[in-house]
Amino acid sequence: MSGNTAMADQSINRKSFTDAFSSPDFYEIDDLLTEEHKLIRNSIRDFVKKEITPNIEQWCQDAHFPEEIVKKFGDIGAFGPTIPQEYGGGGLDYISYGLIMQEIERGDSGMRSTASVQGSLVMYPIYKFGSEEQKKKYLPKLASGEFLGCFGLTEPDHGSNPGGMVTNFRDAGDHFLLNGAKMWISNSPKADIAVVWAKNEAGRIHGLIVERGMEGFTTPETHNKWSLRASCTGELVFDNVKVPKENLLPGKNGLGAPLMCLDSARYGIAWGATGAAMDCYDSARRYALERVQFGKPIASFQLMQKKLSEMLTEITKAQLLNWKLGKMMDEGKATTAQISLAKRNNVDMALKISREARQMHGGMGITGEFPIMRHMMNLESVITYEGTHDIHLLILGHDITGIAAFS
Amino acid sequence: MKILVCITHVPDTTSKISFTENNTKFDISGVQFIIGPYDDYALARAVELKETHSASVTVLNVGGAETEPTIRKALAIGADEAIRINAEPTDSFFVAKQIADVAKDGGYDLILMGRESIDFNGGQVHGMVGELLDLPSVSPVMQLDIEGNTAKISREIEGGKESLEIGLPFVAGCQEPIAEWKIPNMRGIMSARTKPLNVIEPSDNEKKTALESFELPAEKNAVKMVDPDNVSELVDLLKNEAKVI
Ligand SMILES: Cc1cc2nc3c(=O)[nH]c(=O)nc-3n(C[C@H](O)[C@H](O)[C@H](O)COP(=O)(O)OP(=O)(O)OC[C@H]3O[C@@H](n4cnc5c(N)ncnc54)[C@H](O)[C@@H]3O)c2cc1C
Numbered sequence: 001m002s003g004n005t006a007m008a009d010q011s012i013n014r015k016s017f018t019d020a021f022s023s024p025d026f027y028e029i030d031d032l033l034t035e036e037h038k039l040i041r042n043s044i045r046d047f048v049k050k051e052i053t054p055n056i057e058q059w060c061q062d063a064h065f066p067e068e069i070v071k072k073f074g075d076i077g078a079f080g081p082t083i084p085q086e087y088g089g090g091g092l093d094y095i096s097y098g099l100i101m102q103e104i105e106r107g108d109s110g111m112r113s114t115a116s117v118q119g120s121l122v123m124y125p126i127y128k129f130g131s132e133e134q135k136k137k138y139l140p141k142l143a144s145g146e147f148l149g150c151f152g153l154t155e156p157d158h159g160s161n162p163g164g165m166v167t168n169f170r171d172a173g174d175h176f177l178l179n180g181a182k183m184w185i186s187n188s189p190k191a192d193i194a195v196v197w198a199k200n201e202a203g204r205i206h207g208l209i210v211e212r213g214m215e216g217f218t219t220p221e222t223h224n225k226w227s228l229r230a231s232c233t234g235e236l237v238f239d240n241v242k243v244p245k246e247n248l249l250p251g252k253n254g255l256g257a258p259l260m261c262l263d264s265a266r267y268g269i270a271w272g273a274t275g276a277a278m279d280c281y282d283s284a285r286r287y288a289l290e291r292v293q294f295g296k297p298i299a300s301f302q303l304m305q306k307k308l309s310e311m312l313t314e315i316t317k318a319q320l321l322n323w324k325l326g327k328m329m330d331e332g333k334a335t336t337a338q339i340s341l342a343k344r345n346n347v348d349m350a351l352k353i354s355r356e357a358r359q360m361h362g363g364m365g366i367t368g369e370f371p372i373m374r375h376m377m378n379l380e381s382v383i384t385y386e387g388t389h390d391i392h393l394l395i396l397g398h399d400i401t402g403i404a405a406f407s
Numbered sequence: 408m409k410i411l412v413c414i415t416h417v418p419d420t421t422s423k424i425s426f427t428e429n430n431t432k433f434d435i436s437g438v439q440f441i442i443g444p445y446d447d448y449a450l451a452r453a454v455e456l457k458e459t460h461s462a463s464v465t466v467l468n469v470g471g472a473e474t475e476p477t478i479r480k481a482l483a484i485g486a487d488e489a490i491r492i493n494a495e496p497t498d499s500f501f502v503a504k505q506i507a508d509v510a511k512d513g514g515y516d517l518i519l520m521g522r523e524s525i526d527f528n529g530g531q532v533h534g535m536v537g538e539l540l541d542l543p544s545v546s547p548v549m550q551l552d553i554e555g556n557t558a559k560i561s562r563e564i565e566g567g568k569e570s571l572e573i574g575l576p577f578v579a580g581c582q583e584p585i586a587e588w589k590i591p592n593m594r595g596i597m598s599a600r601t602k603p604l605n606v607i608e609p610s611d612n613e614k615k616t617a618l619e620s621f622e623l624p625a626e627k628n629a630v631k632m633v634d635p636d637n638v639s640e641l642v643d644l645l646k647n648e649a650k651v652i
Contacts, residue, residue: 035476039483039596046590077593090593100593 022285023278026316032323033095040096044103047076052107056230057368060110063225065232067190069111074145078104078115080123082264087127087135088143094329098271098322105272106279108371109378110231112272117186118142120265122149125195125207128260129251134209138193150191152182152236153258159184160391160406163255167198167238169208176248178208178241184385188234189221195249196236197258207249207257216241227381263339266386267329270342273382274318276375277350280357281311283370287361298360307356314349321345337399344392351379408462408553408575410453411513413506413520413532414481415443415496416474420525430620433526442477444588445521449579451586452551453519454485460553463487465513469496469505475604482599483591489604498614499527503535508610511540515576517558522547522580533580543573546580 023045030038051072059066073079081097083089090096097119105112123142126134141147158164167180178198188194194210210217216239221232249257285308288299298304325342328334354376358365365372383389391406398404418424419439427434442450453464466486468474471493478489492505510518518540523530530546537544549568550561553575560571560579591599633641645652 035479036596036600039476039480039591040593043483043591043593043596050590075592076590077596081593085594085597091597092593096593 022282024281024312024315025319026312027320029316029319029323033099037095037099040092041099041103044076044078044100045106047072047078048103048107048111052104052111056108056111057371057374059230060108060374061229061368063223063229065114065190065230069114070148070190071145073115073118074143078119079143079145080119080127080139083119083123083127083139083143088140089123089127093326094267095323095326097268098326101268101272102275102278102322104275106275108230109272109276109375109382110228112268112275113186113228113231113381114148116265116268116272117151118149120268121151121261122193122195124264125151125249125257125261126209129207129249129257130209131246131250133246134249138209142193147192148187148190150185150187150194150236151258151261152185152188152194152196153262154182154184156181156183160388162197162258163205165197165199165205167196168200169198169206169243170201172242175245176208176243178210178238178243180238182236184222184233185219185236186228186231186233186385188219188236189232191219194219194236196238198238204253205255205257206253208243209247209249210236210238210241210243211247214241214243225381227377229377259336262386263334263336266339266343267325267334269382269386270318270325270339270346271322273343273347273350273379274315274322276379276382277311277315277318277346277353280350280354280372280375281308281315283372284308284311284357284360287364287370291362304360307360311353311356314353318342318346318349335399337396340387340392340395343386344389344396347379347383348389351376351383354379408456408460408517409513409515410456410462410464410517410519411467411506411510411515412446412450412453412464412481412486413467413518413536414446414450414477415521415524415526416440416468416470416477417443417524417526420444424623426621426623430622431618433621440474440477442481443521443524443526445523445525445580445582447521447588448583448585449519449521449581450481450484450486451589452581453517454589455586456517456553457485457487462516465490465515467492467506467509469494469502469609471495472606478604479599480591482602482604483595484589485595486602488602491604491606492609493606494609494612497618498616499529499531500535500615501609501613503532503539504611504613505609506532506536507539509607510536517553517576518542518578519581520579522582530580533578537578540578542577544578544580545571545573547582548579549582549585551579551581551585 077090081090081092085091104115126138142149153162155165169176169178192212196208196210197205218237219234221234288304289297291298321342358372358376361370394405419441422438425434456462457464464486465488466481467490468478469492496502520533533544533546547563548560552559556575558573562569
């Protein structure tokens, strides 16, 4: 030991890796995590700080989907973390998956959408309902980011009511003939494969793997979104597409199959939205302490303190909800209604926090200097996709009363 | 090729520093610990060499059980196995002696570590390890390439840069830009679960220094803003308050 007692080195700057971001953990929820969970969380946090945060404002301003992020997500292991390692996945538990989504969405909801569609809506159905050949053929390439996938359920006339879909396929001897169109499909313009839900001659819903390049299959992009601008969204159009019979997912059919995928994705969204809320809170807290009006930091005004206190309260509740739901996911006993509650609560909480945080930043809050307005606009999609805010209310209402208010 | 990377377990650079027990103990409450940033560069280069030269990488840390998450991270980044010498790393000589005792029979071609730790900033361990093992030691190494049994190195010197060739084995204290820090990926974190982490007891307990107390640097005085039009006020303050002119 030298005589130098300086405990923190001034010459080395890790700012780009771990800046002063105070991920609020008011109830010491970290105590509920293993060391491995914390390493996963911190590694994804470092990844987001390095690969996403420095560029995301520009990508969003330019409505640019950074294709190179797909490979990077594959390398870090953000695609299909819960899929077994033999298929290229991470083999991790659901708390780990949640933490990964939280950290990515702390960066941007669009980036998280790219990752959750790939993991929960493309890899998950192939893993759960696919044949061994399908798993071997697609999962490792999706995990590594060599392939980008998308999930086609929503149609122009069937959003909240996917069971009414009209996209259909019929047996044409040695192949199926697929017709119809899907809308609002994340990743579609750049996707290599699509997991498409369509009805057979008997009106039964099945999943099919459609590959880019199949004749009659196009993916026009949806332009001029004010939300999720760094994620690409588009249509899937099928005009007599010949789909090989071995591309049908054999494991499960009926509306329950796509809904199972949505459960997994919605679980990730509950964590992701919490990440966006944490980022808004952190930015608002810092800004309030730095910004001086009437001769003192705006954080000294009671109205500002009320906003920050309520934000921290709601974030803490959401964190506990996520953790317990994650445990139930790991035990395989989380129900659709339990997942709906968390998705609905946390996204709504995040959207409200982003709106309050935006106001706390005053005029600066509308600029790209701060992440707030971007989070706020992103969350307008998040509260709509994967079941709208109100549809989740009805799922809960059904669970409580046994009576479906929608069918 | 066998590489030994010695890592420290140190407070994150953004940590608030305070002391307890009459300023003789560093207060770790609320402090996040990381791999020493310079050690992290050394580790990153070792993992690169692992890929290009099919090397095996062992990480070593002198520390208590609380350092194991830091060691696991090094395994997740790509080290193959780890050794923890179960002792408080409070004295440079003591730490160097522990490392040398492990390394002397290990057959390592390269012993890498940071140019200094960022807690005590001693910057002495690599030199002492070299001396104890009778090996050359160089620091701070900013570039390291291996060709056969020789390493090409560039090193920072006062006002410039020095390029060296040096035969293996040797000891190096590393700094940027020797490699970019690596972020562990999920596959690495999973495989770190099963990589061996061997705990051994210190070989002796000889320390050359004893700690008396810590002291924080004096707080900086508040800044006084003077209007650019008011030069006479500035001169007055410099003369009568700061007493520098
Ligand atoms: C950016 C973005 C990305 C998307 N990505 C995908 C994707 O990758 N794959 C995919 O398949 N889909 C995707 N979607 C589609 C999304 O899931 C749908 O937008 C969503 O399900 C709502 O459907 P809709 O837009 O047709 O709205 P509608 O269903 O028409 O709903 C309009 C309003 O009516 C309400 N409503 C509807 N029915 C009821 C009822 N019974 N009772 C009370 N209120 C009701 C809704 O809550 C909503 O407020 C995406 C959407 C967006 C915006």
